[in-house]
Amino acid sequence: MTTIASESRTRPAPRQYHDTGNRWQTILLEVIKYAVLIPLTLSFAFPLYWMISSALKVDSQVYTMPPILLPFPIHPENFIEGWQILPFTRYAVNSVVFYTVPAVAFTVLSSTIVAYGFSRIRWPGRDTIFWLVVMTMMLPWAVTMVPLFITFKWLGWLDTYRPLVVPALFSHPYIVFLLRQFFMTLPEELSDAARIDGASEFGILFRIILPLTKPALAVVALFRFLWAWNDYLGPLIYLRDENRYPLALGIEQLSRRANDVGNFSNGIPYLMAVSTLVALPIIVTFFFAQRTFIEGISLTGMKG
Amino acid sequence: MAASTEKVSRYTPQEWRNLRLGLLFVSPWALGFLLFTIYPLLSSLYYSLTRYDLLRPPVFLGAKNYLTLFFDDPHFWNVMYNTLFYVGLSVPFGVGAAFLIANMLNSRIVARSFFRSVIYVPSIVPAVASAMVWQFLMNVQYGAINGVLRYFGLPIIPFLSNPGWAKPSLILVAIWAQGAAVVIFLAALQDVPRSLYEAATVDGANLWHRFRNVTIPLTSPIILFNLIMGLIVAFQEFTVPWLLTEGGPMNSTEFYLIHLYRNAFEYLRMGKASALAWILFLIIVVFSLIIFKSSARWVYYGGEK
Numbered sequence: 001m002t003t004i005a006s007e008s009r010t011r012p013a014p015r016q017y018h019d020t021g022n023r024w025q026t027i028l029l030e031v032i033k034y035a036v037l038i039p040l041t042l043s044f045a046f047p048l049y050w051m052i053s054s055a056l057k058v059d060s061q062v063y064t065m066p067p068i069l070l071p072f073p074i075h076p077e078n079f080i081e082g083w084q085i086l087p088f089t090r091y092a093v094n095s096v097v098f099y100t101v102p103a104v105a106f107t108v109l110s111s112t113i114v115a116y117g118f119s120r121i122r123w124p125g126r127d128t129i130f131w132l133v134v135m136t137m138m139l140p141w142a143v144t145m146v147p148l149f150i151t152f153k154w155l156g157w158l159d160t161y162r163p164l165v166v167p168a169l170f171s172h173p174y175i176v177f178l179l180r181q182f183f184m185t186l187p188e189e190l191s192d193a194a195r196i197d198g199a200s201e202f203g204i205l206f207r208i209i210l211p212l213t214k215p216a217l218a219v220v221a222l223f224r225f226l227w228a229w230n231d232y233l234g235p236l237i238y239l240r241d242e243n244r245y246p247l248a249l250g251i252e253q254l255s256r257r258a259n260d261v262g263n264f265s266n267g268i269p270y271l272m273a274v275s276t277l278v279a280l281p282i283i284v285t286f287f288f289a290q291r292t293f294i295e296g297i298s299l300t301g302m303k304g
Numbered sequence: 305m306a307a308s309t310e311k312v313s314r315y316t317p318q319e320w321r322n323l324r325l326g327l328l329f330v331s332p333w334a335l336g337f338l339l340f341t342i343y344p345l346l347s348s349l350y351y352s353l354t355r356y357d358l359l360r361p362p363v364f365l366g367a368k369n370y371l372t373l374f375f376d377d378p379h380f381w382n383v384m385y386n387t388l389f390y391v392g393l394s395v396p397f398g399v400g401a402a403f404l405i406a407n408m409l410n411s412r413i414v415a416r417s418f419f420r421s422v423i424y425v426p427s428i429v430p431a432v433a434s435a436m437v438w439q440f441l442m443n444v445q446y447g448a449i450n451g452v453l454r455y456f457g458l459p460i461i462p463f464l465s466n467p468g469w470a471k472p473s474l475i476l477v478a479i480w481a482q483g484a485a486v487v488i489f490l491a492a493l494q495d496v497p498r499s500l501y502e503a504a505t506v507d508g509a510n511l512w513h514r515f516r517n518v519t520i521p522l523t524s525p526i527i528l529f530n531l532i533m534g535l536i537v538a539f540q541e542f543t544v545p546w547l548l549t550e551g552g553p554m555n556s557t558e559f560y561l562i563h564l565y566r567n568a569f570e571y572l573r574m575g576k577a578s579a580l581a582w583i584l585f586l587i588i589v590v591f592s593l594i595i596f597k598s599s600a601r602w603v604y605y606g607g608e609k
Contacts, residue, residue: 029511037408037419044480045422048429050448051437066455067448110332117329123322124315133333136341138532138592142540142561143585144344146568146577147351151344153358170336201325230430232543237569248432252547255436268440275433282428290421293428297484298491 048279055079055273062268075269079277082270085257088277090243091250095229098161099246103228106168107175108221114171115179116205120191130180137173149237163238164231168224175220178299182216183209219296222289229282247278352578362575369579379555379563386471387539387560394475394541395534398482403527406489407519420490427483435547438477439464442548464549467556474545474557478538485530492526493519521604528599532592539588560584 054062056074083089118130152163186209194204210217232248239245245253254274258267286293315323327334352369354362373380405423409416426434441447442463450460463473496519504514520527542561545551551558551566564584568577 033408033411033413037405037413040405041419041422044426044483047434047437047441047480048426050441051433054437054440063446065446065451067451114330114333117326117333121322121326121329123326124319126326129330132337136337138536139341140536140540140581140585140588142564143348143581144341145564146574146581147344147347148340149568150347150351150358150574167336167340169332170340171333173333176333201329226428230428230432232430232432232547233565237565248430251430251432251436255439255547268446271436272440275430275436279429279433282430283425286421286425286428290417293424294420294487294491297424297487 048283051272051279052276055082055269055276057269059265059267059269078266078269078273081266082254082273083277085264085270086250086254087243088247088250088274091245091247094161094244095246095248098244099164099231099235100225100228102161102165103168104221104224106165107172107224108217110169110171111175111179111220112210112217113205115176115183116201116209118176119180119183120186120204120209121201133173133176137177145237152238157238159239159241159244161238161244164228164234172224175224178220178296179213179216181299182213186212215292215295218289218292219299222285222292223296225285226282251275251278348578348581351575352582354575356574357572358574359572365575369576370583373576373579373583379558382555383558383560383563386556386558389471390475390478390541390559391535391538393472394478395531395538397475398479398538399485399527399530399534401479402482402485402530403489403523406486406493407515409486409490410493420487423486424483427481431481431543432547434477434481435544438544439548442473465553467554470549470553470556474541474548477544477548478541485534488526488530489523492523496522524599524603525605528595528603531595535591535595536588539584539591 053069053071055078056076057068057071058075058078061068061071118126118133148163152158155162157163157166190208190212191204194208199207230248231246232252235246235249239249242253251271251274255271257264258271264270351362353366354364355369356362409419413419441449442461444450444460444462444465447463449463453460461469463469500518500522501514504518509517540561541559542565545557545559546562546565549557551562560580561584564577564580567573567580
């Protein structure tokens with residue numbers, strides 16, 4: 001949008017410059033561009049299309065060769081039947097209530113406070129210490145995986161969501177980094193005026209800064225939601241009891257059952273149906289909050 | 305004591321107040337840093353020098369875990385080879401593909417945000433869900449890809465069941481989920497001033513010259529960023545290979561984190577797993593440093609740095 005606007009403003013006829021006099025070259029480039037881009041996009045979309053369309057098939061349609069692109073008749077009942085093979089409703093409750101919601105709430109709250117301390121208060125040594133935050137962003141999680149497991153086992157936290165959620169109370173370096181970037185863009189005068197009026201720093205943060213950075217909070221909350229919802233390794237390490245499984249481990253469990261041939265029919269359609277249902281909240285959120293996603297991701301690269 | 309009295313005289317009461325407040329606000333991070341970064345780092349260094357199975361107290365071994373890994377372990381070098389193969393192909397190709405796609409999307413194009421969405425969505429879909437589809441798609445008997453190949457009378461591809469194909473197949477899945485890098489690149493490309501391209505065109509630069517001398521230098525910090533982040537992620541890839549191949553066939557996809565996971569949580573060799581973790585840590589640091597050092601030659605910071 002903006003590019004088009006600025007283009008037309010600066011150059012009334014940019015085409016003359018682009019093709020350096022060779023119209024055929026320009027047309028050829030356009031053709032190549034779409035000839036690459038369209039098949040590429042189709043192949044990016046195909047796996048997810050295949051997941052959804054296979055979710056609507058029955059076994060006989062799955063094993064037919066060549067593959068059926070548009071299943072008919074469709075079998076939407078797979079979504080209900082697949083969901084009921086294992087206690088997926090319980091897994092969904094576990095994912096939402098015990099993992100996603102606390103992880104998002106804790107991370108956003110703690111990281112907001114920390115990011116405020118790293119951006120809106122001027123104290124000696126602040127920017128030096130912030131480098132440590134940036135460093136921890138790059139620390140491989142594999143290094144702390146084993147000792148943290150040992151610590152959490154010692155605390156008796158195995159088979160609970162505490163190892164996955166309690167660390168969120170201590171902020172997340174990447175989210176602190178993003179929020180700090182946002183907070184720095186607000187003019188210092190805002191805080192100064194409030195300070196003269198006798199507002200405390202917490203008062204400034206919650207009454208002045210946060211209302212102005214709602215989009216930023218949405219961005220980081222969205223990312224944290226994504227990480228918790230998609231997390232597989234964390235639950236795999238800490239949860240043994242099937243009743244406590246989140247959706248990610250539930251899907252894996254279903255795939256093991258479906259792969260034992262003869263266990264039940266329509267194994268693949270059920271697996272695809274449940275996978276679709278688990279991916280759905282993410283895809284729907286993306287389409288409703290597309291701009292938030294894109295803005296957040298774009299900010300990641302800034303000041304790399 | 306002397307230093308602290310000096311400081312008292314150097315800071316005004318206002319500065320003292322700010323220091324106290326600042327430290328108060330960042331204290332959750334500081335506490336978490338000590339508890340979840342520094343302590344685990346040091347304790348894993350200690351564990352890496354012991355034999356520890358969680359049941360009996362750790363037995364100090366000195367450097368034995370490291371020496372055994374390097375000189376007397378049939379798996380370690382294979383795991384290292386697999387991992388370097390995976391990282392060495394998936395990161396450059398992933399970042400390169402993302403950069404080219406972003407450039408195509410950055411040109412004058414219809415339905416740009418549609419293309420961008422389709423390419424981005426695979427990167428946010430739960431890895432478990434996408435692993436399920438890929439396993440199905442790449443199946444030898446009833447997978448859609450081989451179904452089409454067979455229909456046209458072409459030889460089938462044993463994507464996940466052949467040791468030679470398994471690694472490239474997983475790299476393909478990794479590149480499919482590279483959409484975030486495309487979005488980051490696209491944002492960076494849109495920040496490149498139009499006027500530079502126009503000036504270059506007036507000077508007679510063709511498309512390649514403009515790409516080589518305007519686009520690449522001005523987006524090089526972001527290329528660096530995506531390379532380093534891609535490296536850190538690829539070295540620690542776990543979910544997709546674990547679900548698709550579980551390290552097989554014939555250990556051809558036994559990547560570093562899978563091997564580490566197995567040792568720690570299946571064989572309960574916490575000491576060996578910690579040694580593996582520290583080796584990985586050092587490898588990632590070394591690779592990042594190499595890229596950083598070389599970046600002085602190819603990354604352009606707009607005259608700032």
